[in-house]
Amino acid sequence: xxxxxxxxxxxxxxxxxxxxxxxxxxxxxxxxxxxxxxxxxxxxxxxxxxxxxxxxxxxxxxxxxxxxxxxxxxxxxxxxxxxxxxxxxxxxxxxxxxxxxxxxxxxxxxxxxxxxxxxxxxxxxxxxxxxxxxxxxxxxxxxxxxxxxxxxxxxxxxxxxxxxxxxxxxxxxxxxxxx
Amino acid sequence: xxxxxxxxxxxxxxxxxxxxxxxxxxxxxxxxxxxxxxxxxxxxxxxxxxxxxxxxxxxxxxxxxxxxxxxxxxxxxxxxxxxxxxxxxxxxxxxxxxxxxxxxxxxxxxxxxxxxxxxxxxxxxxxxxxxxxxxxxxxxxxxxxxxxxxxxxxxxxxxxxxxxxxxxxxxxxxxxxxx
DNA sequence: GGAAGCATGTAAAGTGTTACATGATTTT
DNA sequence: AAAATCATGTAACACTTTACATGCTTCC
Numbered sequence: 368x369x370x371x372x373x374x375x376x377x378x379x380x381x382x383x384x385x386x387x388x389x390x391x392x393x394x395x396x397x398x399x400x401x402x403x404x405x406x407x408x409x410x411x412x413x414x415x416x417x418x419x420x421x422x423x424x425x426x427x428x429x430x431x432x433x434x435x436x437x438x439x440x441x442x443x444x445x446x447x448x449x450x451x452x453x454x455x456x457x458x459x460x461x462x463x464x465x466x467x468x469x470x471x472x473x474x475x476x477x478x479x480x481x482x483x484x485x486x487x488x489x490x491x492x493x494x495x496x497x498x499x500x501x502x503x504x505x506x507x508x509x510x511x512x513x514x515x516x517x518x519x520x521x522x523x524x525x526x527x528x529x530x531x532x533x534x535x536x537x538x539x540x541x542x543x544x545x546x
Numbered sequence: 547x548x549x550x551x552x553x554x555x556x557x558x559x560x561x562x563x564x565x566x567x568x569x570x571x572x573x574x575x576x577x578x579x580x581x582x583x584x585x586x587x588x589x590x591x592x593x594x595x596x597x598x599x600x601x602x603x604x605x606x607x608x609x610x611x612x613x614x615x616x617x618x619x620x621x622x623x624x625x626x627x628x629x630x631x632x633x634x635x636x637x638x639x640x641x642x643x644x645x646x647x648x649x650x651x652x653x654x655x656x657x658x659x660x661x662x663x664x665x666x667x668x669x670x671x672x673x674x675x676x677x678x679x680x681x682x683x684x685x686x687x688x689x690x691x692x693x694x695x696x697x698x699x700x701x702x703x704x705x706x707x708x709x710x711x712x713x714x715x716x717x718x719x720x721x722x723x724x725x
Numbered sequence: 726g727g728a729a730g731c732a733t734g735t736a737a738a739g740t741g742t743t744a745c746a747t748g749a750t751t752t753t
Numbered sequence: 754a755a756a757a758t759c760a761t762g763t764a765a766c767a768c769t770t771t772a773c774a775t776g777c778t779t780c781c
Contacts, residue, residue, distance in 0.1 A: 370642055377732050390634040397769065399734055421732060421777040440636055440643050440651060450631055455569040457619055459688040462681070463549055464619050469684070472619060502641070505648070508706065509638040519698055527687065556760050576741060578762055600749045600760060731778070740769070750759070 369411060370436065371503060374425040376402050385494055386506055389487075389513045402426055410435055454479065470531045477524035484517035548590060549615065550682060553604040555581050564673055565685055568666075568692045581605055589614055633658065649710045656703035663696035 368379045376398045383393050405411045410432035416425045428436070454476045461469040487510065495510035547558045555577045562572050584590045589611035595604045607615070633655045640648040666689065674689035 370639075375732070376734090377730095381731095387635060387638050390629060390631040390638075392630075394770065395732095395734080396736095396771080403734095418731085419777070423732060436639070436642055440639060441647065443654065450569060450629070451571075452569040452629055455688055455691060456566060458691070459566050459569075459684055460549075460615070460619060461684040461687075463615055468620065475622065505638055505640040508640075509634055512634060512637070512702065515702060523691065523694060554760070555762090556758095560759090573742065574760095574762080575743080575764095582762095597759085598749070602760060727781090729778100729780075732776085734774085736771100736773075738769100738771085740767100742767075743765090745764075746762085748760085750757100752757070753755085 369426055369428045370433070374427070375423060376426075386491075387509070389483075389491070390509070405432070466531075466535050470528060470535065473524055473528045473531060477521055477528055480517050480521035480524055484514065484521050487514035487517055548605055548607045549612070553606070554602060555605075565670075566688070568662075568670070569688075584611070645710075645714050649707060649714065652703055652707045652710060656700055656707055659696050659700035659703055663693065663700050666693035666696055 368382050373379050373382050376395070379402075380393060380395055380398050383391070402411065402413070406413050406426070409429060411426045412429050413424050413426045415422070417423050457472060458476065461472055464472065491510050492507075492514055495507040498504070498506040547561050552558050552561050555574070558581075559572060559574050559577050562570070581590065581592070585592050585605070588608060590605045591608050592603050592605045594601070596602050636651060637655065640651055643651065670689045671686075671693055674686040677683070677685040
C-alpha cells in the first residue's frame, strides 16, 4: 500500500477496506503496531508530518522494504491452503440438521453469496476501475476475480439447493419417496 | 466430529486432515487444549480409555454441546468475509513486478489451483464418497464444492494468463511457457 | 453547531502455528 | 528391526479482534 502512495496508518486501513478486504482484511489495532515494528526492522521509514494540531505520521518503503515486497511476490511458495470459509464448514456438518433446516442453511449461504456478488459489481468494481488510470491494473483484476467468484458461488449453491429440494419429501405430505 | 463418531483428539485432527482441511485446518496444539476447555465448559465429556499401556482419552458431545452445534448451524449470522487468500493478495499487488514476472505469478497461482483441483478429484472425493453410506451426505457435498471450486479457479487464472500474455510485448529471448 | 471523517494509539482477550517432548502399538 | 501410526500434551511465539480512549478538521 505504501508503494502505491498511501502514506499513513489510517489511510492504509481505509485502502484495505476499499480493496483487499474481501480476501485479506485488517484493523487499526493491527496496522499501527505493525508499522512501528516494520520501522524498527528497517522495512519502512516514518516521518512526523502533522496537519495543523492533528498528529500525523507518514511512512515510505525503504530499499529493504522494497526488496522484501519483491521477494514475497516472486516467492515460489504458495501457501498450501491458507484459506478459511466458515460457510463451507457449516455445510460440511449440515447432516446434524433435519433435512429441511439443512436446505435452509444452503439457502442462507446462497443469499449471502448473491449479496456479495452484487456488492462487488456495484461497489467494488466501479472503485477498482479508476485504478488502471493511475498505472495499477491488478487491483481491477482482483476485483473482477471477486465479482466472478461470488457469482460462481451463488450459482453453485443455487444448483445444490435445487437438488436438495428435489430430494426432500413435501412438507405436510405423507411418506418420503426414494432418492 | 465427535457427533459423527470420532472420539479422540488424535483422530479429530486426522479427520480434519482428510476432510475440512481445505476450508478449515487445525493442529494437535489446537485440538487438545480446546477439548480440555470444552470439557471444563460442559460441551463435551471425556473418559480415559487407554489401549494397553498407551494413554487414550475419548470424548462425546453432551446435551449442551449438541445444542451449541445446532445453534451454530442454524445461526442466521453468516460471517461477513471471514476468508483469506494469500494468492489473491499477491495478485492484487502484482503491479509491483515487471510485466513478465507478473505473468509468472499468475502462472504459479494457476498451477497451484490445478494441483489442488487434481488432489480433490483423486484424493478427497474418493474418500468422501464413502460417507453417504454411513448416513452423512454433506461431507461429499463439501468435497464436490472443493473440486468444482479449484477447477473453476484454475480456469479463471488460465484465462487471465492468456489475456496478460496477449497484452505483453513479445520478448526476443522468449521464455514462453507452453502449457 | 453537529456530523462525518481524519488520525493515532493501548489493553485484553482470543486464536493459531511451530517447535519441542515422549512413548506405545501395529505394520512391513 | 525399522517405519508408520496412534496417542497426548506443553511452551513460546505470532497473529487477530474487540473494546477502549482521545482529539482535530472539514463539511453541511
